[in-house]
Amino acid sequence: MPRRCDRNRKRSKRRAIFCPIHGCYLDSASPKYPLYTDQPGKLQQKGVSRRDALILIASQTAIPLTGEWLEAFWCKHCQDIKWYHVQKYERVYKVTLAPPELWQQAMGTVPLDGNPSVSEYTRKQSKMLTFRS
Numbered sequence: 001m002p003r004r005c006d007r008n009r010k011r012s013k014r015r016a017i018f019c020p021i022h023g024c025y026l027d028s029a030s031p032k033y034p035l036y037t038d039q040p041g042k043l044q045q046k047g048v049s050r051r052d053a054l055i056l057i058a059s060q061t062a063i064p065l066t067g068e069w070l071e072a073f074w075c076k077h078c079q080d081i082k083w084y085h086v087q088k089y090e091r092v093y094k095v096t097l098a099p100p101e102l103w104q105q106a107m108g109t110v111p112l113d114g115n116p117s118v119s120e121y122t123r124k125q126s127k128m129l130t131f132r133s
């Protein structure tokens with residue numbers, strides 16, 4: 001039944017992500033840009049043991065953070081598209097405005113100001129491996 005599939009897809013598309021200022025639904029305006037870390041403490045917060053965290057960072061340099069990403073959203077009350085740092089816990093989304101330093105953690109993104117370092121990006125990307133906790 002294609003019609004039912006379409007409806008399901010539409011419903012699941014709207015995630016419970018709300019404007020931190022207005023509390024209204026935000027409409028996604030970009031793909032998700034995953035965040036990476038090179039700090040074992042960050043991985044330990046995600047439930048990875050210290051030993052595993054140290055091994056992962058030693059072997060891969062930059063580890064993707066599960067359940068965290070950067071994404072642009074349109075808010076009809078803000079009348080603006082802004083970049084948010086999204087953290088997903090279970091089925092709850094927490095959104096905060098993305099500070100510029102997060103851009104350096106995100107792969108494939110261009111910082112809002114300053115010069116993107118292309119060579120840095122390629123170097124990290126070449127070392128990128130998928131990590132699942």
Ligand SMILES: [Zn+2]
Nearest residue numbers: 019022075078
């Ligand atoms: Zn708003």
